[in-house]
Amino acid sequence: MELPEGFRRQGEHKSAHDYSLFTLHQGDDIVVFLVYVDNLFLTGRNAELIDATKNKLHQQFKMKLTTLEYDQSTGARGDELLSDISFYQRLMGKLMYGTITRVDINFAVQTLNQFMQHYKGSHWDAATRELKVLITLPISVFSDSNSAIQLANNSVFHKRTKHIEINCHFIRDKIKSGLIQAVHVQTHDQIADLLTKGLSQAQHAHLLGKLGVLNIVHPAA
Incomplete structure (x- = not known):
C-alpha cells in the first residue's frame, strides 16, 4: 500500500518488514496503523493524534464509519456505547x-x-x-454401542465403572444435565469409523458420502 504524497511529507513512515504497517511520529507520540485487505487497525498513545490521523485517512481514502461514528453523524439515539x-x-x-x-x-x-x-x-x-x-441446544454424541449409551446414562456407580477415566464421568454429568444427548447410530453409519478403523472401499465411500465429500477428479457417473 502506498500512502499519498501528503502523508509522507507529514512524517509517516512505511515499515521495511511489513509493507502494510505504517507509523506516524510527532515528537514523543506515535500512531501505528496496520492495513489488512479492506480492514485497518489504528492505535496509539495520543487520542488527538489518532483522531487527526483518521481525518487524514478519510480525506485520502473512502472509509466506512464505525457504528458509533455513524450514530454521531446521523444523530441516532437509544443505542449508547457501554463503558465496561x-x-x-x-x-x-x-x-x-x-x-x-x-x-x-x-x-x-x-x-x-x-x-x-x-x-x-x-x-x-x-x-x-x-x-x-x-x-x-443440546450437543448430540453418536455411538454405535448401546452398552456405552446405557452406561453413560446410568448415574449409579458400581464396580464395573470404577476404572473409567474421570473425563468419561464428566461427559456423563453433562448428559445428566441435558447439555449432551447420547444418540445410537448403526455401525454401518458411524462416521467416526473413517478416522479410527480400516474400512473396505465400499464402506469408506459410503461414509464419505455422508460427510458430503466428493472426488472432484473422478466424479460419480
Whole structure:
C-alpha cells in the first residue's frame, strides 16, 4: 500500500518488514496503523493524534464509519456505547470457542467480534442471543454401542465403572444435565469409523458420502 504524497511529507513512515504497517511520529507520540485487505487497525498513545490521523485517512481514502461514528453523524439515539468492555470481551471469548463445533454461529460471532473495544447495547444483546443458542441446544454424541449409551446414562456407580477415566464421568454429568444427548447410530453409519478403523472401499465411500465429500477428479457417473 502506498500512502499519498501528503502523508509522507507529514512524517509517516512505511515499515521495511511489513509493507502494510505504517507509523506516524510527532515528537514523543506515535500512531501505528496496520492495513489488512479492506480492514485497518489504528492505535496509539495520543487520542488527538489518532483522531487527526483518521481525518487524514478519510480525506485520502473512502472509509466506512464505525457504528458509533455513524450514530454521531446521523444523530441516532437509544443505542449508547457501554463503558465496561471486560464483560463483552469475556463473552466473545466464550462464543469464539463455541464456533469450533457450532459453525452456524460463526458469521454472527465474527461480526460481533469487530466491536471488542467499543460495543453498544445492541451488540451485547446480539451476543447474549448467540450464547442462548449454544446453551439451549443440546450437543448430540453418536455411538454405535448401546452398552456405552446405557452406561453413560446410568448415574449409579458400581464396580464395573470404577476404572473409567474421570473425563468419561464428566461427559456423563453433562448428559445428566441435558447439555449432551447420547444418540445410537448403526455401525454401518458411524462416521467416526473413517478416522479410527480400516474400512473396505465400499464402506469408506459410503461414509464419505455422508460427510458430503466428493472426488472432484473422478466424479460419480
